[in-house]
Amino acid sequence: xxxxxxxxxxxxxxxxxxxxxxxxxxxxxxxxxxxxxxxxxxxxxxxxxxxxxxxxxxxxxxxxxxxxxxxxxxxxxxxxxxxxxxxxxxxxxxxxxxxxxxxxxxxxxxxxxxxxxxxxxxxxxxxxxxxxxxxxxxxxxxxxxxxxxxxxxxxxxxxxxxxxxxxxxxxxxxxxxxxxxxxxxxxxxxxxxxxxxxxxxxxxxxxxxxxxxxxxxxxxxxxxxxxxxxxxxxxxxxxxxxxxxxxxxxxxxxxxxxxxxxxxxxxxxxxxxxxxxxxxxxxxxxxxxxxxxxxxxxxxxxxxxxxxxxxxxxxxxxxxxxxxxxxxxxxxxxxxxxxxxxxxxxxxxxxxxxxxxxxxxxxxxxxxxxxxxxxxxxxxxxxxxxxxxxxxxxxxxxxxxxxxxxxxxxxxxxxxxxxxxxxxxxxxxxxxxxxxxxxxxxxxxxxxxxxxxxxxxxxxxxxxxxxxxxxxxxxxxxxxxxxxxxxxxxxxxxxxxxxxxxxxxxxxxxxxxxxxxxxxxxxxxxxxxxxxxxxxxxxxxxxxxxxxxxxxxxxxxxxxxxxxxxxxxxxxxxxxxxxxxxxxxxxx
Numbered sequence: 001x002x003x004x005x006x007x008x009x010x011x012x013x014x015x016x017x018x019x020x021x022x023x024x025x026x027x028x029x030x031x032x033x034x035x036x037x038x039x040x041x042x043x044x045x046x047x048x049x050x051x052x053x054x055x056x057x058x059x060x061x062x063x064x065x066x067x068x069x070x071x072x073x074x075x076x077x078x079x080x081x082x083x084x085x086x087x088x089x090x091x092x093x094x095x096x097x098x099x100x101x102x103x104x105x106x107x108x109x110x111x112x113x114x115x116x117x118x119x120x121x122x123x124x125x126x127x128x129x130x131x132x133x134x135x136x137x138x139x140x141x142x143x144x145x146x147x148x149x150x151x152x153x154x155x156x157x158x159x160x161x162x163x164x165x166x167x168x169x170x171x172x173x174x175x176x177x178x179x180x181x182x183x184x185x186x187x188x189x190x191x192x193x194x195x196x197x198x199x200x201x202x203x204x205x206x207x208x209x210x211x212x213x214x215x216x217x218x219x220x221x222x223x224x225x226x227x228x229x230x231x232x233x234x235x236x237x238x239x240x241x242x243x244x245x246x247x248x249x250x251x252x253x254x255x256x257x258x259x260x261x262x263x264x265x266x267x268x269x270x271x272x273x274x275x276x277x278x279x280x281x282x283x284x285x286x287x288x289x290x291x292x293x294x295x296x297x298x299x300x301x302x303x304x305x306x307x308x309x310x311x312x313x314x315x316x317x318x319x320x321x322x323x324x325x326x327x328x329x330x331x332x333x334x335x336x337x338x339x340x341x342x343x344x345x346x347x348x349x350x351x352x353x354x355x356x357x358x359x360x361x362x363x364x365x366x367x368x369x370x371x372x373x374x375x376x377x378x379x380x381x382x383x384x385x386x387x388x389x390x391x392x393x394x395x396x397x398x399x400x401x402x403x404x405x406x407x408x409x410x411x412x413x414x415x416x417x418x419x420x421x422x423x424x425x426x427x428x429x430x431x432x433x434x435x436x437x438x439x440x441x442x443x444x445x446x447x448x449x450x451x452x453x454x455x456x457x458x459x460x461x462x463x464x465x466x467x468x469x470x471x472x473x474x475x476x477x478x479x480x481x482x483x484x485x486x487x488x489x490x491x492x493x494x495x496x497x498x499x500x501x502x503x504x505x506x507x508x509x510x511x512x513x514x515x516x517x518x519x520x521x522x523x524x525x526x527x528x529x530x531x532x533x534x535x536x537x538x539x540x541x542x543x544x545x546x547x548x549x550x551x552x553x554x555x556x557x558x559x560x561x562x563x564x565x566x567x568x569x570x571x572x573x574x575x576x577x578x579x580x581x582x583x584x585x586x587x588x
Contacts, residue, residue: 011089012069013102016106019057019060027260030046036163040559043206044206050258050260051363054105071110074110074120083103083119094264097294098266105293107120108121123301130271136268138199142196142198150177156196157226160202164230166237167234175238189218190217196215202228203260203289205256206257208239210227214272214275223247224248225247227565240571246470247565250565254419255372257368258287258288258289259289260290270285281298282295283296283298287373299417312330312331315329316328318423319425320463322477324355328395334419336419337412338415338417339414348479358479359416362481365453370474370475372418372476379412381410382409382410392410402415421468423466424462425461427439436533438471439473441538444534452562454484455483456481464476485551488511489548492516518542518544
C-alpha cells in the first residue's frame with residue numbers, strides 16, 4: 001500500500017512540474033509575436049508574470065498534497081519511496097534537472113530544514129542531462145567555405161523564423177559582411193572543420209531579439225550575437241554584430257532581465273552557451289534564460305563544493321557599512337551575502353517587509369544592465385568555524401533575529417546573495433584621471449538608464465554603486481529605490497534674502513516624495529576631478545526639467561531604447577558607408 005501511495009504522490013508532484021513547464025513555455029513562445037507586433041507593454045508584463053510562475057505552481061502542488069494525502073513525518077520510509085518513484089519518472093523528460101528542483105521546492109515547503117538531505121531531496125542531481133543535446137537538436141550548422149558568407153548570413157536571418165519582413169535584408173547582409181571583414185584578418189587560416197553553429201530559437205528581451213551562435217575553426221570557438229530590432233513602421237533590421245567573450249558576456253549580464261527563449265531542453269542550450277562564456281557558471285546561464293530557481297539550486301551546489309575545497313574565512317565586505325544590511329563575503333568566492341538588520345537607525349523609516357518588497361521589485365523589473373540581480377535564500381547552513389570573529393560579532397549584534405546556532409553550523413534564516421562588485425567610492429578613491437572619466441561616465445549613464453526604466457535609485461551616493469569586472473557601474477543598494485513616476489522633482493525656490501543661501505539650514509521644506517536635483521552636486525561633487533567630469537558628461541542630471549521630461553515620457557507609454565552594447569557599435573554609420581566602400585557586393 002505504501003508503494004502505491006508513494007507512486008501517486010510522486011506522480012502528483014511531477015504533474016505540478018509539467019504544468020509549470022507547459023505554462024512557462026507558452027508564455028515564452030509568445031515573445032516572438034510580442035516582438036514582431038512591437039507590443040512592448042505586453043512584453044514587460046509577460047516577463048514579470050513568468051517570474052512568478054514557479055512559486056505559484058509549487059504552492060498549488062503543496063496544497064494538493066495536503067488536501068489529497070495524509071502526509072507523514074518525512075523520517076518515515078514513505079518519503080524515501082516517493083523519491084525513488086519520482087526518479088523512475090524523470091528519464092522520460094527533457095528537463096529532468098528542473099523537475100528535480102521542483103521536487104525539492106515542494107518538499108522544502110512542506111517540512112523543516114532538518115530533513116534537507118540527500119535521503120529525501122536531490123541535494124545532488126541524479127539524472128544526467130548530457131544526452132539531451134543529441135536527442136533534441138537545438139542548433140543549426142552552416143558552412144561558409146562551401147556556400148559563401150553572404151548566402152550563409154541570409155540563411156541564418158531567414159531561419160530565425162520571423163514572419164515580419166526585414167525592411168532591407170540586403171543592406172543588413174552587407175553590414176554584417178563588412179563587420180566580419182573588418183574584425184578578422186583576411187589571411188586567417190581556414191581549418192577543415194570551419195562552420196557556423198546557430199541556436200535554432202532566437203532569444204527575446206525587452207525590445208530586442210538576439211540570434212546566438214558561434215564560429216568553429218580548428219580548436220577556436222568564436223561566439224557572436226546578432227541583435228534584431230523592430231521598426232514598427234518599416235520592419236525588422238539587424239542593429240549590429242557582437243563578437244567575442246566580452247561582448248556576449250555583457251549581453252548575458254547578471255544585471256539584465258531574463259531572456260525568453262523557447263526550448264524543450266534548457267540543459268542543451270546551457271551546454272551550447274557555456275564554452276562561449278567560460279567565466280559564467282551554469283547557475284548564471286540557467287538564470288539568464290529564465291530558470292532562476294534552478295540557477296539558485298545550482299549556485300548552492302557550487303557554493304557547497306567551494307566550501308569543501310577552501311579554508312579562508314567569511315569576513316565583513318569592504319566598503320562603508322549600510323544602515324539596512326549586514327554584508328559579508330568569502331574572499332575566495334566572487335559573491336556577497338546580505339542579511340537584513342534587526343533594527344534600522346534613524347533616519348531610516350522602513351520595515352523589514354518593505355526592504356524585501358524593494359528586492360522583489362528589482363527581481364520583477366527590467367534591470368537594463370544597471371541593477372544587480374540577487375538570489376534569495378531561507379535557512380542556509382554555514383560552517384560556524386569559517387566566520388571571522390569580527391564578522392560573527394557584527395552579525396550577532398545587528399542580525400541576531402536572523403541567526404540560529406545548531407551544533408557546528410550557523411543557520412541564516414533569510415539572506416540575499418549577489419555578485420561581488422568593487423564599491424564605486426573605493427574605486428574612485430584610488431583611480432587616476434582616466435579611470436575617473438570612465439567611472440563617472442558609467443555612473444551617470446547608469447542613472448539615466450535606470451530613469452528610462454522608471455527607476456529612481458533614491459540614494460545617489462557612490463557607496464551604493466559598484467564596478468563590475470567589465471568596468472560597468474551597477475546599482476546595488478535598494479532600500480531607497482522607488483519608481484521614477486512616484487517622485488516629485490522640484491526646483492529649489494529662491495531664498496527670501498541672500499544671506500540664507502550661505503546658511504547651513506535650508507529655507508524650504510520638502511515632502512516625503514520631493515526631490516531637488518540641484519542638491520545632488522552638494523553631496524556628490526566635492527572632488528574637483530569628479531565634478532569636472534560629471535558636469536561635462538551629465539550636467540542634465542542636476543536639472544529638474546530633465547527628470548520631469550523622463551516622467552512625461554514614461555506616463556505617455558514611451559519605452560526608451562537601452563542597448564546591452566555600446567551605442568557606437570550600432571550599424572548606422574556602416575549603413576551609409578558600405579555601398580561606397582564595397583561596391584562589388586551591391587548585387588546581394
